[in-house]
Amino acid sequence: MTDxxxxxxxxWIKVNGDEGVVGITSYASEQLGDIVFVxxxxxxxxxxxxxxxxxxxxVKAASEIYSPASGEIYETNSSLEEKPEIINEDPLEKGWLxxxxxxxxxELKNLMSEEEYKKLIGV
Amino acid sequence: xxxxxxxxxxxxxxxxFDFHNKNNAKIVPFGGYYLPINYSSGIISEHNxxxxxxxxxxxxxxxxxxxxxxxxxxxxxxIFPISFSKLAPGKIKYTQLLxxxxxxxxxxxxHKTRDENSVWLxxxxxxKHKDINHLRENLNxxxxxxxxxxLSLIALQGPKxxxxxxxxxxxxxxxxxxxxxxxxxxxxxILISRCGYTGEDGFEISIPNKNVVTFTEKILKNNDVxxxxxxxxxxxRLEAGLCLYGHDIDIEKNPIEAxxxxxxxxxxxxxxxxxxxxxxxDEYKKGPQKNLLGFLPKGRAPAREGTLIYDAxxxxxxxxxxxxxxxxxxxxxxxxxxxxxxxxxxEVFLDVRGxxxxxxxxxxxxxxxxxxxxxx
Numbered sequence: 001m002t003d004x005x006x007x008x009x010x011x012w013i014k015v016n017g018d019e020g021v022v023g024i025t026s027y028a029s030e031q032l033g034d035i036v037f038v039x040x041x042x043x044x045x046x047x048x049x050x051x052x053x054x055x056x057x058x059v060k061a062a063s064e065i066y067s068p069a070s071g072e073i074y075e076t077n078s079s080l081e082e083k084p085e086i087i088n089e090d091p092l093e094k095g096w097l098x099x100x101x102x103x104x105x106x107e108l109k110n111l112m113s114e115e116e117y118k119k120l121i122g123v
Numbered sequence: 124x125x126x127x128x129x130x131x132x133x134x135x136x137x138x139x140f141d142f143h144n145k146n147n148a149k150i151v152p153f154g155g156y157y158l159p160i161n162y163s164s165g166i167i168s169e170h171n172x173x174x175x176x177x178x179x180x181x182x183x184x185x186x187x188x189x190x191x192x193x194x195x196x197x198x199x200x201x202i203f204p205i206s207f208s209k210l211a212p213g214k215i216k217y218t219q220l221l222x223x224x225x226x227x228x229x230x231x232x233x234h235k236t237r238d239e240n241s242v243w244l245x246x247x248x249x250x251k252h253k254d255i256n257h258l259r260e261n262l263n264x265x266x267x268x269x270x271x272x273x274l275s276l277i278a279l280q281g282p283k284x285x286x287x288x289x290x291x292x293x294x295x296x297x298x299x300x301x302x303x304x305x306x307x308x309x310x311x312x313i314l315i316s317r318c319g320y321t322g323e324d325g326f327e328i329s330i331p332n333k334n335v336v337t338f339t340e341k342i343l344k345n346n347d348v349x350x351x352x353x354x355x356x357x358x359x360r361l362e363a364g365l366c367l368y369g370h371d372i373d374i375e376k377n378p379i380e381a382x383x384x385x386x387x388x389x390x391x392x393x394x395x396x397x398x399x400x401x402x403x404x405d406e407y408k409k410g411p412q413k414n415l416l417g418f419l420p421k422g423r424a425p426a427r428e429g430t431l432i433y434d435a436x437x438x439x440x441x442x443x444x445x446x447x448x449x450x451x452x453x454x455x456x457x458x459x460x461x462x463x464x465x466x467x468x469x470e471v472f473l474d475v476r477g478x479x480x481x482x483x484x485x486x487x488x489x490x491x492x493x494x495x496x497x498x499x
Contacts, residue, residue, distance in 0.1 A: 033165050033354070034167040034168075036425065036448040037425060037455070055476065057425055059358060059448050059450070060160065061427075
């Protein structure tokens, strides 16, 4: 069973057991516009919740991505290196950024449910 | 992803503001105006459409200034490094407003009109009031300086521009590049200038505020034209190697180091009789300390404004002043200044978030200009 949580900075994390997949929301990808470059974290590195973990660059500007959960990165989406525009095309599935072993599932309480996130962006 | 808007600065709307909203524009404050950064198709698509066919941009934020009075050209030659006598009536020249240290107050287009007592300027939005103050300080009171807020300005840019505009105003066909003229359309007058800031052929159209929406809609009836915003305008001018005031040029820089010496008339340089003339002539003779150049970083990471530039031995040699992604080339591009003695280096290193990215130095522009040339 997969749960999905959101941050106020428009990242999502899909949680399955101790594993999480992280990406940005459709709203974020629309706001950013055409994405031209993604700087992903190194496999094996660990990040704390809320710390900057990746950078997404649109034509206009560079935006930091903050990790929705603490833990160790075990996979990154290498297809984004050549085709960063996948995030614009499919931000919730094919445009995922990295996978993480979640260190402390209690932290997920700091995140928003889908309903709360929808309220935040006003839909 | 938050946008900071300083509440103390009043931001104005152009006459096309409601029109932009109706066309799903993403609006941002720029140079004191609310303007579209892009419409629903996005910056890359708007950029590519401009290079392929043609786009309309709202550039009404720019200052359109008319200066009137007898012997106005003689008076302005004491300020600007250009020679009106060498220009045919109706010709436009790119130039800069300089201070006494030869530093750039603004860059602008100046029109020698068909009326010898009148000169037309198009200046940057954020600079228009300081430009007018500088002109007032340096011009005799008998000259009338008039900021034409009654006129909007739209730019039609791209290889199909002539055909599209000629469908409405056939007389514009064959107009010389960098020339302007008044035309009557319906029951009003519009000033059409064959120029722009995208590297493409195109026109800038000064049109009464009350007529601009209808005229823009009329142009858009042609299927080859789409709307484009500031985002595409910026990536187009960067590919064309054109300086943006406040970024590549500013009050700290002179036109020689900015690679703009082509815009300074040689006879004026010899006489040194314009504001900042002595400093500029001196800089021209001994060569600038730094040079504005183009950089092609390896890989896909854009090196944006403020990125520091190093040589192979890790010595700091310069800084990027504009950088981003080139939709036409599909790679990141940057321009910036490096110390002149390093201009012939094969490779430099751009510090992007702590990583030193190798980059080739290239002569600007990144994408060749495609300006209109009259067939001989």
